Amino acid sequence: xxxxxxxxxxxxxxxxxxxxxLVLGSGLGFFADERIDAVGSVPYADIPDxxxxxxxxxxxxxVAGTVAGQSVLCMQGRFHFYEGYGMEQxxxxxxxMRELGVEIxxxxxxxxxxxxxxxxxxxxxxxxxxxxxxxxxxxxxxxxAFGTRFPDMSVPYDADLRALARATAADLxxxxxxxxxxxxxxxxxxxxxxxxAFRALGADAVGMSxxxxxxVARHAGMxxxxxxxxxxxxxxxxxxxxxxxxxxxxxxxxRRPFADLIEGLLARQP
Ligand code: HPA
Numbered sequence: 001x002x003x004x005x006x007x008x009x010x011x012x013x014x015x016x017x018x019x020x021x022l023v024l025g026s027g028l029g030f031f032a033d034e035r036i037d038a039v040g041s042v043p044y045a046d047i048p049d050x051x052x053x054x055x056x057x058x059x060x061x062x063v064a065g066t067v068a069g070q071s072v073l074c075m076q077g078r079f080h081f082y083e084g085y086g087m088e089q090x091x092x093x094x095x096x097m098r099e100l101g102v103e104i105x106x107x108x109x110x111x112x113x114x115x116x117x118x119x120x121x122x123x124x125x126x127x128x129x130x131x132x133x134x135x136x137x138x139x140x141x142x143x144x145a146f147g148t149r150f151p152d153m154s155v156p157y158d159a160d161l162r163a164l165a166r167a168t169a170a171d172l173x174x175x176x177x178x179x180x181x182x183x184x185x186x187x188x189x190x191x192x193x194x195x196x197a198f199r200a201l202g203a204d205a206v207g208m209s210x211x212x213x214x215x216v217a218r219h220a221g222m223x224x225x226x227x228x229x230x231x232x233x234x235x236x237x238x239x240x241x242x243x244x245x246x247x248x249x250x251x252x253x254x255r256r257p258f259a260d261l262i263e264g265l266l267a268r269q270p
Pocket of ligand 1: 110111112113189190206207208231232233234235242247
């Protein structure tokens with residue numbers, strides 16, 4: 001293990017070997033409390049030189065345990081570019097997971113619906129993304145221990161995992177949209193003109209996370225799957241002002257089916 005944070009966490013987790021890495025988005029942290037049979041948790045603040053989560057609705061700790069028989073290492077609270085972290089700080093936890101043995105990387109987020117017909121409370125499986133953050137987490141000296149200088153991104157989100165997610169949703173009787181997530185840096189929500197532009201570019205949903213983690217995970221050879229909880233219609237589409245409160249309230253409203261979807265996916269032993 002190269003990273004001090006990996007050694008620290010490995011030490012605290014003892015013999016636990018995670019296969020799945022899980023990142024819980026805004027308002028979705030309850031999954032760790034409700035669905036993970038935890039063997040341990042480590043606050044980010046305990047880890048030397050590790051960033052801390054500053055957003056409301058993000059607990060800020062690692063939770064290790066099992067879900068449906070799968071060993072999972074979960075970030076209950078993620079780091080966002082808009083909090084002021086450098087991209088290298090966003091890369092760190094992803095690489096820590098890789099060093100601890102994670103092969104499958106499952107990302108969740110809250111997002112605004114851009115495509116026609118998307119409604120608050122819908123779920124969207126990411127088929128692809130557009131990086132509109134203006135920065136790439138792999139910029140700088142290449143981390144050769146993890147991957148190559150110019151990693152392929154032609155299949156950012158694993159086809160088999162997506163098929164399993166679709167099958168899980170069908171089994172549960174849940175609608176699961178599929179589409180392109182466009183990431184902005186935030187923290188301001190978008191303007192209506194930006195949303196019209198993003199729609200023309202092919203975006204189905206817009207958010208402020210996930211893309212940096214996906215890029216770092218693909219660089220390191222992990223299989224990635226990501227699901228958005230559409231918490232609101234994007235700017236200008238509903239006539240209402242956007243608030244973080246609405247984001248949190250919608251995520252809370254659909255917590256049960258969202259957790260069922262994630263747990264059901266893991267139960268299929270991806
Ligand atoms: N825009 C950007 N990020 C978001 C949104 C949005 O409308 N909703 C939740 N996260």
